[in-house]
Amino acid sequence: MAITKQARIGERPAALKAVPFFTQLGEGELEIIRSLAAEKHYPKNAVVITEGEIGDSLYMIQSGKVKVFIGDQEGREMILKILGPGDFFGEMSMIDKQPRSATVTTLESSVFLVLTHASFEKCVERVPRIANMVMRVLAQRVREADKKIGTLAMMDVYGRVASTLLELAVYDKGKMVVSEKLSQQDLANMVGASREMVNRILKDLAERGFISVESKSITIINQELPPSL
Numbered sequence: 001m002a003i004t005k006q007a008r009i010g011e012r013p014a015a016l017k018a019v020p021f022f023t024q025l026g027e028g029e030l031e032i033i034r035s036l037a038a039e040k041h042y043p044k045n046a047v048v049i050t051e052g053e054i055g056d057s058l059y060m061i062q063s064g065k066v067k068v069f070i071g072d073q074e075g076r077e078m079i080l081k082i083l084g085p086g087d088f089f090g091e092m093s094m095i096d097k098q099p100r101s102a103t104v105t106t107l108e109s110s111v112f113l114v115l116t117h118a119s120f121e122k123c124v125e126r127v128p129r130i131a132n133m134v135m136r137v138l139a140q141r142v143r144e145a146d147k148k149i150g151t152l153a154m155m156d157v158y159g160r161v162a163s164t165l166l167e168l169a170v171y172d173k174g175k176m177v178v179s180e181k182l183s184q185q186d187l188a189n190m191v192g193a194s195r196e197m198v199n200r201i202l203k204d205l206a207e208r209g210f211i212s213v214e215s216k217s218i219t220i221i222n223q224e225l226p227p228s229l
């Protein structure tokens with residue numbers, strides 16, 4: 001259940017400044033957004049947006065993490081993206097007023113700044129370059145989706161696991177680490193394979209010295225991950 005409260009001017013400047021999407025904006029622009037947005041708090045594992053439903057709000061992630069996925073009637077999930085602080089979601093239905101294209105659930109307790117279509121339009125009137133920023137993110141998402149289609153169509157599961165690990169990895173103290181709180185089932189849902197298959201591939205990659213699997217992270221030792229067995 002979401003707890004809603006209207007965001008007030010002057011609140012949380014430090015938290016907003018810390019996230020990439022907002023850091024491109026000046027303090028005056030941030031105040032305008034804050035004055036038009038509602039702040040919503042969600043616990044871990046809460047459904048924020050449901051695929052197929054009508055909705056017109058854009059959610060900016062102030063803190064926390066969400067997964068964006070599409071599902072089928074058997075309960076299978078295909079994870080499209082993990083989003084974190086500074087990212088936003090819900091822009092598609094806000095723009096074209098069509099049903100939500102995917103479901104979004106929280107992976108940890110999260111705080112969002114929520115703009116309805118009407119408040120987003122006011123925002124664009126007063127901060128015109130926000131429209132450009134949203135367009136740039138949309139272009140980037142199409143690029144990533146194209147890449148994913150290519151990976152799904154042209155690589156076997158082994159290659160898909162390898163390319164997803166590289167996509168998720170970030171440099172941390174000189175090492176490439178996947179530290180997302182992802183279960184093997186989540187990884188399987190990202191590559192369209194069974195959990196057992198992903199488990200076997202991770203074990204194989206670890207035995208061959210390409211990765212090391214720790215309890216909460218995976219370190220990529222050799223970035224030349226093999227594209228197939």
Ligand code: CMP
Pocket residue numbers: 049068080081088089090091092093094099100101102103104141145
């Ligand atoms: P909307 O369709 O309103 O609701 C679901 C949201 O999931 C969608 O807007 C986007 O914000 C997000 N979404 C859908 N597909 C992707 C994708 N491939 N990558 C990242 N985010 C996505």
